[in-house]
Amino acid sequence: MAKRLGEAAPWGEAPGSPVNSLDDGCLMHIFSFLSPIPDRYNTALVCHRWRFLACHPRLWLRVERPLRDVKEPGVYPDLEAAISAARPGDTILIAAGGTYLACNIQIKKPLCIIGGGELPDDTVLTCSRGSDNALEFLSTCKIANLTIKAELGCCLLHRSGKLTIQECLLQCEPNPLDYLSFPIVSTAIEYNPLPSSLKEQQGHGVTVVRTRIEGGAKAVRTNGTLALQRVRAIYARRSVFFWFEVGEKLEPL
Amino acid sequence: MAATPADASSSSSEAVVGGEKSNKMITLISSDGESFEATEEAAKMSVTIKHMIEDGCADDGIPLPNVPAKILSMVIEYCNKHAADADDTNKHVADPADADEDDDNNNNNASAGEKEDLKSFDASLVAVDQATLFDIILAANFLSIKGLLDLACQKVADDIKDKSVEEVREIFKIENDFTKEEEEAVRKENAWAFNE
Numbered sequence: 001m002a003k004r005l006g007e008a009a010p011w012g013e014a015p016g017s018p019v020n021s022l023d024d025g026c027l028m029h030i031f032s033f034l035s036p037i038p039d040r041y042n043t044a045l046v047c048h049r050w051r052f053l054a055c056h057p058r059l060w061l062r063v064e065r066p067l068r069d070v071k072e073p074g075v076y077p078d079l080e081a082a083i084s085a086a087r088p089g090d091t092i093l094i095a096a097g098g099t100y101l102a103c104n105i106q107i108k109k110p111l112c113i114i115g116g117g118e119l120p121d122d123t124v125l126t127c128s129r130g131s132d133n134a135l136e137f138l139s140t141c142k143i144a145n146l147t148i149k150a151e152l153g154c155c156l157l158h159r160s161g162k163l164t165i166q167e168c169l170l171q172c173e174p175n176p177l178d179y180l181s182f183p184i185v186s187t188a189i190e191y192n193p194l195p196s197s198l199k200e201q202q203g204h205g206v207t208v209v210r211t212r213i214e215g216g217a218k219a220v221r222t223n224g225t226l227a228l229q230r231v232r233a234i235y236a237r238r239s240v241f242f243w244f245e246v247g248e249k250l251e252p253l
Numbered sequence: 254m255a256a257t258p259a260d261a262s263s264s265s266s267e268a269v270v271g272g273e274k275s276n277k278m279i280t281l282i283s284s285d286g287e288s289f290e291a292t293e294e295a296a297k298m299s300v301t302i303k304h305m306i307e308d309g310c311a312d313d314g315i316p317l318p319n320v321p322a323k324i325l326s327m328v329i330e331y332c333n334k335h336a337a338d339a340d341d342t343n344k345h346v347a348d349p350a351d352a353d354e355d356d357d358n359n360n361n362n363a364s365a366g367e368k369e370d371l372k373s374f375d376a377s378l379v380a381v382d383q384a385t386l387f388d389i390i391l392a393a394n395f396l397s398i399k400g401l402l403d404l405a406c407q408k409v410a411d412d413i414k415d416k417s418v419e420e421v422r423e424i425f426k427i428e429n430d431f432t433k434e435e436e437e438a439v440r441k442e443n444a445w446a447f448n449e
Contacts, residue, residue, distance in 0.1 A: 025394065030409045030413075039413060045436060045439055047430050110445075
């Protein structure tokens with residue numbers, strides 16, 4: 001702790017450590033050679049400076065409409081291209097403004113997809129009429145700060161893994177004709193017969209945090225063995241914010 | 254063979270077969286005042302130096318205040334080796350009608366061996382202690398030599414790969430400046446990725 005007060009390196013590296021001599025750009029370049037899971041996440045735990053650089057947006061993939069024909073490394077014109085180029089554990093930042101098409105995009109590796117605007121309303125993924133859902137998750141993923149709009153079908157289809165939906169806006173058809181429109185559909189099946197005694201949720205599930213859900217027949221449809229639970233809602237002036245989990249049904253003891 | 258464009262200040266007496274590349278030697282001066290000579294071709298592997306040559310600032314030698322002699326000699330070794338490799342490939346393509354058939358055959362056999370040679374050269378160049386490796390990275394970054402920068406950074410990344418957090422701290426002699434709560438917070442932040 002005394003190190004913080006002195007004039008020694010502002011980060012916690014010992015003055016003798018040679019890594020101290022590398023500038024931020026070089027260290028980030030080194031981290032870009034590491035696969036995010038598990039190596040880059042491990043480096044985030046080493047010390048404050050490494051955490052700052054390992055989680056830095058410069059290492060994220062970006063989805064942006066290209067201004068000119070110049071191809072920038074790490075920048076992709078649409079979400080599908082970014083997803084196929086990403087490594088497991090990568091973070092994809094979708095630029096705010098405009099809408100991006102997202103139709104039946106399958107995600108089979110752990111990814112974090114973030115909207116680049118200040119509010120979720122700034123970054124919109126639209127699923128057009130012909131498609132079943134915008135995003136289909138077959139792996140543990142996280143999405144944050146995005147608006148997902150499904151013109152007819154579902155916003156998110158959760159098949160397996162742990163899905164975290166944080167501060168998003170899910171919009172479905174407001175007056176659905178058939179019971180086809182659900183913001184979230186989960187078909188995950190938990191095969192573990194033993195009731196989970198740990199507080200932490202294991203295995204498959206969906207965790208929703210501070211998300212607005214509009215339209216659709218009902219918020220969540222589960223075709224598998226998971227159940228909706230721990231629902232909380234806050235009624236703000238213009239919309240309702242939800243928190244809930246879809247997971248293994250917790251048996252009352 | 255057409256005469257190469259006159260380069261009056263060329264100090265080398267070697268003739269270049271069939272190429273328009275001048276054999277001008279460039280002087281590079283390390284931070285501790287030592288002078289090193291490299292062919293213009295090798296020196297141009299550094300984008301920084303390439304721009305200086307093109308802007309005409311290279312005539313009296315190029316001072317490199319950020320690069321000590323020990324590192325500069327390794328960098329020049331790298332550039333010489335890789336410039337020669339690039340040159341061989343170019344020669345191969347540029348002279349298909351060359352009457353020297355034996356030479357061509359040799360080149361064909363040699364290029365596979367040369368690639369191996371280059372790889373082992375690269376590997377031995379970065380098999381140095383940490384401090385030297387970091388100096389190479391800084392020099393390659395300053396001089397904008399992409400190949401060398403990627404090579405050295407990949408080596409450091411390989412040292413980090415598949416190691417636990419503690420092991421990484423040990424290898425790089427970094428002190429843990431996280432409090433228990435901060436460490437928990439970082440783990441939680443990235444917990445979404447781990448299905449535990």
